[in-house]
Amino acid sequence: MSSDVVVELDGVRKCFGPRVIFDDVSLSVHRSEVVAVIGPSGAGKSTLIRCINQLNTFEKGVIRVLGHEVYGTEEGRPPLRRDDLRRLRTEIGMVFQTFNLFPHLSVMKNVMLAPQRVKGRSEAEAAAQAQELLEMIGLSHRKDAYPRQLSGGEQQRVAICRALAMEPEVMLFDEPTSMLDPELVGEVLAAIRRLAVDGMTMILVTHEMMFAKEIADTVVVVADGGIAEMGPAKEVLSTPKTERARSFLERVLLHTGGDTGPQAAASEGGFDAASGGFDDPTLSWSREVDEKGLR
Amino acid sequence: MTVQLASILGLWGSYLPSFMRGLVITMEITGLGLAVAVVLGAILAGFKLSKFKALRVIATVYVDIIRSIPVLVLLFLAYYGLGQLGLTLSGIASATAALGAFYAALLCEIFRGGVQGVERGQREAADALGLGRVSGFVRVILPQAVLRILPPSTNQLSNIIKDSSLVVTIGVADLMARSYEASATTFEPMDMFVLAGLIYMALYLVIARAIGRWELNVQRRRG
Ligand SMILES: Nc1ncnc2c1ncn2[C@@H]1O[C@H](COP(=O)(O)OP(=O)(O)OP(=O)(O)O)[C@@H](O)[C@H]1O
Numbered sequence A: 001m002s003s004d005v006v007v008e009l010d011g012v013r014k015c016f017g018p019r020v021i022f023d024d025v026s027l028s029v030h031r032s033e034v035v036a037v038i039g040p041s042g043a044g045k046s047t048l049i050r051c052i053n054q055l056n057t058f059e060k061g062v063i064r065v066l067g068h069e070v071y072g073t074e075e076g077r078p079p080l081r082r083d084d085l086r087r088l089r090t091e092i093g094m095v096f097q098t099f100n101l102f103p104h105l106s107v108m109k110n111v112m113l114a115p116q117r118v119k120g121r122s123e124a125e126a127a128a129q130a131q132e133l134l135e136m137i138g139l140s141h142r143k144d145a146y147p148r149q150l151s152g153g154e155q156q157r158v159a160i161c162r163a164l165a166m167e168p169e170v171m172l173f174d175e176p177t178s179m180l181d182p183e184l185v186g187e188v189l190a191a192i193r194r195l196a197v198d199g200m201t202m203i204l205v206t207h208e209m210m211f212a213k214e215i216a217d218t219v220v221v222v223a224d225g226g227i228a229e230m231g232p233a234k235e236v237l238s239t240p241k242t243e244r245a246r247s248f249l250e251r252v253l254l255h256t257g258g259d260t261g262p263q264a265a266a267s268e269g270g271f272d273a274a275s276g277g278f279d280d281p282t283l284s285w286s287r288e289v290d291e292k293g294l295r
Numbered sequence B: 001m002t003v004q005l006a007s008i009l010g011l012w013g014s015y016l017p018s019f020m021r022g023l024v025i026t027m028e029i030t031g032l033g034l035a036v037a038v039v040l041g042a043i044l045a046g047f048k049l050s051k052f053k054a055l056r057v058i059a060t061v062y063v064d065i066i067r068s069i070p071v072l073v074l075l076f077l078a079y080y081g082l083g084q085l086g087l088t089l090s091g092i093a094s095a096t097a098a099l100g101a102f103y104a105a106l107l108c109e110i111f112r113g114g115v116q117g118v119e120r121g122q123r124e125a126a127d128a129l130g131l132g133r134v135s136g137f138v139r140v141i142l143p144q145a146v147l148r149i150l151p152p153s154t155n156q157l158s159n160i161i162k163d164s165s166l167v168v169t170i171g172v173a174d175l176m177a178r179s180y181e182a183s184a185t186t187f188e189p190m191d192m193f194v195l196a197g198l199i200y201m202a203l204y205l206v207i208a209r210a211i212g213r214w215e216l217n218v219q220r221r222r223g
């Protein structure tokens, strides 16, 4: 494992019962790299990133996160010790589709809880850090509010602060904007963009193709039980090489093209580099895909 | 009419001190029984949620057996049955054991449901942050479960208060026993049992209101 690899998957197979969700998935994520994971609904994108922080176990292969190694349950290794599991998870920040803020705690306490309980920070230290994070994300004026009093966009930004408060080495995002009203998507994407600019290593499951193209270094297309295609974001999104990736991207564009207007539909999927690929349609079509993904 | 009312009030007044001493014993039995039920119920709920099958089986068998037995039978078992085996319990201790054992079975189910009812994403968020099992439970799951547990538990509390009156059968001088005694001496069972009923009702309403207030406060604070 080369020194700047933060996350590495090697031959990972995941099953739910007898059903194989994906098999032989290998992937390296380098420091400060932004990886976008795309693919059809049910392909196993969420499951893939949840294996990285062990919210899901997996059967075969190995996942390495910095110095930590997790083997598949059928690799014949002793299971991860509880302390090691916790240490692994403190290296990884996760942002969920449904925010999952703690409803009984104020915004401030949501951000402070883990640093206090896991890292043993004092109340004052944790509060100072939370304050700083909330300021960065433009929510310090809402610090005493409770999650229910916030908009979805605000909740998701707090959830990002909560994860950042643990000072993770890598951030996982599982469709962070797909539960949001269209007008709230931008503020969350802006927060993620800022992390990317600051050099955070990130793995982002998303249906926001424009955004993926903008901030991702690498795009991974998950489909049909594995990685269908993987490569530099602009290449994969504009000129996919495999039939599977091509047909997925075509469907995404055709569906949304049909909704956004005749000229988008007429451009035959529109991912050829000559016509600007994904750059011309407005952001709205990708949100429609997100809304579809909700069901 | 007024004369009658005055005489009832007079009668109530003269028995009120005795009823109040009975009320203290009723509250004592209720409080002790509730305490045992909460602790034992929480342990049983922990068993039910355990990953160890043996513990889950123990809890399930306990709950299924105990809740199908009338509280009065449990009370007689504790008072007479255990006595026969050489373990003599006082009336209050027997009542505590019987109420505690019975209501533990009901609270166990309420507690388990409350904990399981907390959205799965909450546990996942706690796990993803690296919170351990203990702080994840204490800081994230429990505070949310409490609000789900409180209303049905308050209901059961009213049942414990009412079932505490069963101790009249084993000679404990609780509120029920005092009203029974008073009705026998005065030959005014209607007046005396109405008074007892009113006191039971007041006891429940005061406690339920206090819990309800607290719950509302918590809910309001959380937005
Ligand atoms: N806990 C589970 N038990 C059994 N099957 C599951 C479980 N979680 C997910 N699955 C199945 O695994 C497959 C992959 O699910 P996953 O949520 O990873 O897909 P996804 O690519 O994230 O889809 P979406 O875009 O809809 O979020 C789906 O078919 C799903 O039904």
Ligand SMILES: [Mg+2]
Pocket: A045, A046, A047, A174, A175
């Ligand atoms: Mg998903």
